Amino acid sequence: MINWLSSLKKSLSKSSSKISSGIDNIFNKRTIDGEVLEELEELLLSADLGYEATSMIVKNFASVKIAKEATADDIKKLLADNIAELLHPCEAKLSFNQKPHIILMIGVNGAGKTTTIGKLAHKFKDKQTSLIAGDTFRAAAVEQLSIWGQRNHVKVHTAPIGGDAAGLCYDGLKQAIADGDELVFIDTAGRLQNKTNLTDELKKIVRVIKKVIPDAPHHTLLCLDATTGQNAVEQVKIFKEVADVNGLIVNKLDGTAKGGALVSIACTIPTPIYYIGTGEGIEDLSEFNSEEYANSLVGL
């Protein structure tokens, strides 16, 4: 737990140093007046919290009585509590109640879908798992998933490059059932540039999945690249239009100052956040905890 916490703090250090030093500068023994609140607003917007979350927090700051002798840490605690409250409804734990339990992974190229599948297969290594390499467009993607499969000692279903992803899903799921798998991850291609194509292909994949298992996919998880900040919020909206997204995984929180984007998502388009990715390694995936995240984000 201690290790995990310190690694989260380290991952969020770019985001937190921005917010933390901003708070130090703004609240430097000043009376909380309109000017201070305006500076706070600017800081939160620049940290990617988005307009809605920022105005809620600023309004709260305006309404509570902050003692003149309040330290920077007191202010940070108040901010962290505000952020945690906004994030709390998005806290979620992944659990499996079907056999096989089907998880469809979607998101734009580079959002970390393939990597996250590798990390999750490791996390749930006590389950009999298989992977379906549904990104049939890029040879590298199939190879990448196959490597994760080897690393985790799980079966990977692949099709020739350029092959039919939906057909592969059909065959892969039939095999998974025959093998008695408990957990199946389906990787997909992500080409947001061409929304019609993406929509059509995703819908076709979902249709075919349902042909084999009517109530699947049990989870449709959208992977986001945190370094894109506000654009990640846009992606949630767009993908919710084309698929039944019922969970998020936010990757690349290490090395970005845009960790505030999660608060923006929580306020504008609340969706369960299952995991956060904090590196390229197999262990770099943590369950999302609103309080810890908020504390780390403001540098407490």
Ligand SMILES: Nc1nc2c(ncn2[C@@H]2O[C@H](COP(=O)(O)OP(=O)(O)O)[C@@H](O)[C@H]2O)c(=O)[nH]1
């Ligand atoms: N720093 C960092 N890199 C990540 C993280 N997740 C994925 N990546 C890297 O981002 C790149 C794209 O990931 P990939 O899984 O191929 O994305 P996909 O196109 O959505 O399948 C790869 O080089 C990954 O190693 C993360 O949490 N942190």
Ligand SMILES: [Mg+2]
């Ligand atoms: Mg991929």
